[in-house]
Amino acid sequence: MLTRYLLPAVAVVAFSFAILSMTKAQQVPAPVSPPVDPGRSPFGRQVAGAGIVEPETENIAVGTHVPGVVKAVHIRPGDRLLAGAPLFDLDDRQMTAELAVRRAARDSAAAQLAKLEAMPRKEELPPLEAKVVESKANLDDKTKLFERARRELNSGVGSNETYETRQMAVDVARAQLRRSEAELELSRAGAWAFDAAVSRAAVAQAQAQVEQTRTELDRLKVLAPRVRKPGADRTLDPIPSGDLVEFKVLQVNVRPGEYVGTTPGQAIIVLGTVGRLNVRVDVDENDIGRFKPGMKGTAAPRGDPGTQFPLTFVRVEPYVVPKRSLTGGNTERVDTRVLQVIYVIDRADVPLYVGQQLDVSLDATP
Structure with a gap:
């Protein structure tokens, strides 16, 4: 009875489940719309590229001249400051x-x-002058004794030994007088010119x-750099205060008590100019042949393709570099090289931030 009715029922249920699973597997999924439509180009023919918003002076990554421990930080992100304003200080106790x-x-x-320049001291001269007088008196005394000994020798009363002794005493007294006079002259002459030069x-x-x-x-006090405004006279040195740009603090990556070094590429503080924003556009190496300097362009923020900002050509940086900012497209490779082109956003009231990525379209219509 169990074999006659139960096994066929189980087989029918399993067969029905298999048919239902195959039917669901063969169904085509409904198309899924992207959360945000991609930006559309207003040009019939275009050169597309990814753009990064940057200040007019580019991002200035402020470093430090010497490594050390930060003593104080004087700024915060969003502050506006002039060239030469203090940014942060390092510990300066040792210096x-x-x-x-x-x-x-x-x-x-x-x-x-x-x-040396005040020599000779007036107090030093009287003792030396007195010593000269003393030497002269001693010489006169020795000379008189010598004359007496010579007369006695000539008269046959004196001895040769006494004569020679008194003659030597005169020579000694005369040498002492010369030394005393030389010491007096040396003191009066003051310091030697070469000693003063040393x-x-x-x-x-x-x-x-x-x-x-x-x-x-x-060097332990890091200041904002001195940067000329675009179009300012570059021959003036020092730079007039009216030609210096005003900075905005974009990023602060240091706190009091932290150790900072001189590692290249270490962005301790990032500054940018206050004013119009630029867009650094990466033109793929495959599209360089279609790009022409001076092409018009538009830019749309990521996630808001309906907002378009007109762009004006500024310059081309003529060195093709490896691509660093990847947009996530399937055709992008890490080894792709790009030509970087600088455009300026014509509007001054754009709601954009430095570092924001834009979809850029350049007019390639002949």
């Missing part, structure tokens, strides 16, 4: 102590030079070391 040491060395060298060189060297330490201290 401040070194500056004090070098200032003391400079003052010591300056005091030594002042001492002291002046020592003062100059110490002052240079002080200035060097001051420069190192200044």
Whole structure:
């Protein structure tokens, strides 16, 4: 009874399930619309490219001259500042102590030079003059004794030994007088010119070391760079304050207490100019032959293809570089090279941010 009715029923259910599964597998899925329609070009023939919004001066990644620990950060993202404004400071305790040491060395060298230039001391001359007078009196005394000994020798009373002894005493007294007069003249002459020159060189060297330490201290204070406005006279030096651009702080990647180094490419602070925005367009190497400088263009933000911004050609950067910004297309390869073209957005009130990606269409109509 079980075999007669149950097994055929199970077979019928399994067969029905297999037919239902095959039917569902062969159904064509309904087309799925993209969440956002891709941007449409207003031109009949176009050269398409991916664009990145950047400031007029490009992104300025501010670094540091020397590595160290950050002492203070003076800015925040979104701040506006002028060229030369302080950005952040590094720990300067060691250089401040070194500056004090070098200032003391400079003052010591300056005091030594002042001492040489003030020579001779008026208090040193009277003892030397008195010594000369004393030497003259001693010479006169020895001369008189020598004359007496010579007369005695001539008269047959004196001895040759006494004569020679007193003659030598006169020579010694005369040499002592010459030495005393020379010491007096040396003191009156003051410092030797070459000694003064050596002291002046020592003062100059110490002052240079002080200035060097001051420069190192200044390097611990990172300031906003001095950048000319587009179209400003590039022959003027120093740059007039009216020709300097105004910056906007785009990014701050440092905090007090953090260690910063001089690693190339390390963007500690990113600055950009306040004003019109540029678009850096990557033209694929396969489309370079169809691109012509001066082509008109439009740009649409990703996710908002209905908004179009007119673009005006600025310049071509004539070096073809590897593509770094990938859009996710199936035809893109990592080894693709692109020609970078700079366009400016004509409108000044565009709701765009630096670093935002745009879909760019360039008019390739003959």
